[in-house]
Amino acid sequence: MRALAVLTLAAAAIPLNAQFGMPPKPKSDPVKGDLAAIKCGVCQGLAEHLYEKVAEMREAAPFGKVHEDDISTVIEGACDPATKEGRWITEYDIVEEGGYLELKKQDSFSHCKEECETIAKSCTVLVDDELDVEEVVVALWKNKLGLSELQKAACGEWSDRCSGKKRVKAPKDRQDYEFEPKTAKDFEVAEAMERLQNSMGGMGGPGIYGPDDLAAMDAMMSQMGDMGQDPFADDFDMGGMGGMEF
Incomplete structure (x- = not known):
């Protein structure tokens, strides 16, 4: 039910970052x-x-x-x-x-x-x-x-990536970054997003969301439940959520 709720919010195509003042999580840069x-x-x-x-x-x-x-x-x-x-x-x-x-x-x-x-x-x-x-x-x-x-x-042959040229050594004093495995929930969110984008991406809305957005939506659903709010109620007001913290 929670996954369906998150997808429904995403399908509404409301820009999450703009609605709740959440800055987009920056994408990591290549080294x-x-x-x-x-x-x-x-x-x-x-x-x-x-x-x-x-x-x-x-x-x-x-x-x-x-x-x-x-x-x-x-x-x-x-x-x-x-x-x-x-x-x-x-x-x-x-x-x-x-x-x-x-x-x-x-x-x-x-x-x-x-x-x-x-x-x-x-x-x-x-x-x-x-x-x-x-x-x-x-x-x-x-x-x-x-x-x-x-x-x-x-x-x-088709490229020289592994040709007989001298192999390049690792940069001196390079920083190593930790390998952070994904959890089962990470996969659930990512796959739900991918299904949504495949089915509705051409409509202009869901394509704006990333895994972090959907995870934030999931957290939002939890907070709303704790507050006794039903996002699918007929009289639900999105404007009343402006003060929620994430």
């Missing part, structure tokens, strides 16, 4: 100093994600046939951690080992903070400026390359 040192790892991680994703699509498709346009769609969203196609990015933690930076896959997804945004930035540059996306699409569609072969081609 520019790490970008050069993670280039190879990001390319290999992207290739692994695309290989596994297309394999799943092939298993689910009639007669195992996957359309090239569907593969293109996967690649288009693969570098955006806010989408299901780009969620793989939030599984990785950037760690320093032996003076170099490694991408270590974790057992859970994380909140997308500085290191996640750094991986996303590197991935975006790779897809937009370095790879021939059509070449990648065709290779995945033909399904003649194994994972290691795809990684070698994408990162050593």
Whole structure:
């Protein structure tokens, strides 16, 4: 019931930040100093994600046939951690080992903070400026390359991310950021938002909300319940909520 209530408030398309004076939570910035040192790892991680994703699509498709346009769609969203196609990015933690930076896959997804945004930035540059996306699409569609072969081609032939050049060391005195796993409730809110955006995003309202907005709405619902207010009552007045604190 609570999830339905939160979605209903979101669907009302009332700008939450403007209504309650809540400043938008700032998005974390990529760590520019790490970008050069993670280039190879990001390319290999992207290739692994695309290989596994297309394999799943092939298993689910009639007669195992996957359309090239569907593969293109996967690649288009693969570098955006806010989408299901780009969620793989939030599984990785950037760690320093032996003076170099490694991408270590974790057992859970994380909140997308500085290191996640750094991986996303590197991935975006790779897809937009370095790879021939059509070449990648065709290779995945033909399904003649194994994972290691795809990684070698994408990162050593179609781009120079993992070529024989001298490996870049980690910046001196770099700051490491904690990997913050998502909770079950985090996933519930994120998936509810994604369903809402998919079904109503074209109407102009729900697309303005992010996971933090919906979490705030959930907190708002709790406070309203404690105050004996029903947001779905016919005589409910949104204007009476201006003094609520979040």
